[in-house]
Amino acid sequence: MSDMITVPLHAVAHGRTGDKGNRANISLIPYVAAAYPLLQEQVTPERVLQLFRHKGATDVKRYDLPNLTAMNFVIDNALEGGVNSALSQDLHGKTLSFMLLGEVEVTVPKSCIPAGSRYL
Amino acid sequence: MTVYIGSGAGFAGDRLDAGIPVVETLKHKDGPRYLIFEVMGERTLAIAQRIKMRKPELGYSPYLEPYLRNVLAACKEHGITIVTNLGNANPLGGAKRTYELAAELGIEGLRVAVVLGDDLLSFMDADEIADLPTVEGISIDGKEIIAANAYLGARPVADAIKLGVDVVLVGRTTDAALVLGPLIHEYGWGLEDWDLLAQGTLAGHLLECGGQVTGGYFCDPGFKDVPGMDELGFPIGEIEADGTVTITKADNTGGLVNRATVTEQMLYEVHDPSAYLTPDVTLDISNVSLADDGKDRIRVTGARGAPPPKTLKVTVSADGGWLGESEMIYAGPNALARARLAADIVRTRVTGHGVSEPVRVEIVGTGAVYDNDASDRERAKNMPMDGEYRLRAAVRSLDKATAQYVNDEVLSLFCSGPAGGGGYRCNITGQVNTASVLVPRGPVEEQAIAREVEPS
Numbered sequence: 016m017s018d019m020i021t022v023p024l025h026a027v028a029h030g031r032t033g034d035k036g037n038r039a040n041i042s043l044i045p046y047v048a049a050a051y052p053l054l055q056e057q058v059t060p061e062r063v064l065q066l067f068r069h070k071g072a073t074d075v076k077r078y079d080l081p082n083l084t085a086m087n088f089v090i091d092n093a094l095e096g097g098v099n100s101a102l103s104q105d106l107h108g109k110t111l112s113f114m115l116l117g118e119v120e121v122t123v124p125k126s127c128i129p130a131g132s133r134y135l
Numbered sequence: 136m137t138v139y140i141g142s143g144a145g146f147a148g149d150r151l152d153a154g155i156p157v158v159e160t161l162k163h164k165d166g167p168r169y170l171i172f173e174v175m176g177e178r179t180l181a182i183a184q185r186i187k188m189r190k191p192e193l194g195y196s197p198y199l200e201p202y203l204r205n206v207l208a209a210c211k212e213h214g215i216t217i218v219t220n221l222g223n224a225n226p227l228g229g230a231k232r233t234y235e236l237a238a239e240l241g242i243e244g245l246r247v248a249v250v251l252g253d254d255l256l257s258f259m260d261a262d263e264i265a266d267l268p269t270v271e272g273i274s275i276d277g278k279e280i281i282a283a284n285a286y287l288g289a290r291p292v293a294d295a296i297k298l299g300v301d302v303v304l305v306g307r308t309t310d311a312a313l314v315l316g317p318l319i320h321e322y323g324w325g326l327e328d329w330d331l332l333a334q335g336t337l338a339g340h341l342l343e344c345g346g347q348v349t350g351g352y353f354c355d356p357g358f359k360d361v362p363g364m365d366e367l368g369f370p371i372g373e374i375e376a377d378g379t380v381t382i383t384k385a386d387n388t389g390g391l392v393n394r395a396t397v398t399e400q401m402l403y404e405v406h407d408p409s410a411y412l413t414p415d416v417t418l419d420i421s422n423v424s425l426a427d428d429g430k431d432r433i434r435v436t437g438a439r440g441a442p443p444p445k446t447l448k449v450t451v452s453a454d455g456g457w458l459g460e461s462e463m464i465y466a467g468p469n470a471l472a473r474a475r476l477a478a479d480i481v482r483t484r485v486t487g488h489g490v491s492e493p494v495r496v497e498i499v500g501t502g503a504v505y506d507n508d509a510s511d512r513e514r515a516k517n518m519p520m521d522g523e524y525r526l527r528a529a530v531r532s533l534d535k536a537t538a539q540y541v542n543d544e545v546l547s548l549f550c551s552g553p554a555g556g557g558g559y560r561c562n563i564t565g566q567v568n569t570a571s572v573l574v575p576r577g578p579v580e581e582q583a584i585a586r587e588v589e590p591s
Binding site (some may be wrong): 029030035038040072076080085094097099100102129132 | 178409505527
């Protein structure tokens with residue numbers, strides 16, 4: 016298994032945050048479709064909840080869209096009250112997708128990372 | 136037949152000139168053509184309503200004139216219908232301003248219609264609104280309501296287009312209604328053509344944020360590269376009678392359209408992908424397929440529709456007091472230690488002064504935006520002591536003096552704080568709080584009307 020590599024999600028996938036009230040959604044889309052089942056296995060709602068718990072997150076649901084090789088995480092109460100009451104610089108939580116990409120690590124074959132990536 | 140719908144803006148503040156290449160592209164197309172501007176956020180109406188209270192002729196979007204000025208003459212000349220929520224809290228006032236602009240630009244025979252009826256305060260009293268069930272946001276009980284607007288669907292937008300006008304100005308509709316309205320008008324989609332309405336709503340969802348589907352808010356250099364972002368091409372949707380949607384972009388522009396850009400935007404602000412609720416249809420995107428259709432062209436099919444909810448969502452806004460923010464920067468050797476001392480001083484001072492509201496004191500440069508109000512992560516981390524760190528304090532208060540006081544504590548660090556602080560910045564901004572409530576459809580939809588406005 017020497018071709019396996021442990022990297023931040025950012026090496027393998029991209030995503031975008033949206034917000035509604037105090038609920039955020041983060042999409043997660045692998046660059047290489049072969050990574051999709053590995054992400055389904057490794058990026059569990061529990062791990063994502065753990066990541067955002069210090070901000071007050073109470074629940075994470077993951078919706079899988081295999082047709083789009085994408086998943087959608089819906090995170091309750093991760094926005095410190097959202098635009099109504101947050102004191103963060105980023106009231107909408109728009110930066111949170113890159114927190115997920117940067118701080119959750121996955122173990123994947125090197126072939127799941129686009130050629131020329133600085134993670135290789 | 137193909138219906139072509141381009142986007143000129145995805146939020147109030149989007150590039151003023153983005154619509155020009157879209158119009159340039161649309162004018163060479165054969166078929167019904169539309170240009171949308173989507174400029175409303177949740178707080179927009181409250182701000183617009185406040186302006187309207189001071190000056191009743193205002194309350195339409197301050198962006199109406201700058202956006203329309205760039206495209207109005209060309210759209211009129213080439214028969215491209217403009218559909219937009221630039222009407223904000225006062226579509227009638229916006230219509231009047233549009234006619235003035237047309238006169239100034241020498242455009243003859245322009246016709247403008249408006250959609251009215253989203254403003255609950257015009258036909259319900261505040262107590263009735265306060266009694267509606269809240270699904271999200273603040274409790275509005277006992278607060279003075281600044282604005283309460285229902286999200287109308289695409290039907291009144293289609294009715295307005297049917298009047299044969301050049302410009303349709305709406306207030307609060309769903310963003311997607313700006314796209315679905317034209318499609319209902321052109322193709323005569325029925326009230327229960329759920330899958331067609333779903334495809335049309337999905338087209339709207341993909342187009343409503345402008346450049347977010349063409350490489351804007353997407354580029355991550357070295358990972359997701361996007362060419363020519365300084366001239367980002369805004370999107371154009373090509374929609375067939377069977378609902379097939381092709382997303383492409385304005386000719387001779389930067390940006391790109393591929394599966395990745397479309398997928399990111401498709402999931403933007405979506406929760407359960409099988410049940411995206413709108414007044415027109417419950418959209419299910421879980422079986423949507425994307426197909427490459429040439430350079431910068433993605434074909435989107437497979438959205439499913441189901442009946443919409445029996446209620447409409449209403450955004451209710453109330454006064455949210457003040458947000459005070461202040462910053463000071465520390466750089467060079469031992470900067471983090473100096474910034475941390477500054478933070479501790481401010482925390483101790485505001486507590487001693489008896490400020491009861493939560494005050495966030497954080498250090499930008501330590502991952503503050505990922506941290507919480509207590510800076511728990513920053514305290515646990517071993518960051519380099521040398522570098523560049525920016526102290527930031529933030530407080531919300533109903534009392535403006537409290538916001539000012541916290542800002543002043545950061546300011547006073549100049550002479551009473553650690554060495555080498557500089558670059559003090561502060562602001563105090565008025566806040567609007569919102570809640571989402573649900574209202575039965577019937578009585579509200581009876582109020583929703585489309586009508587042409589005569590030039591005065």
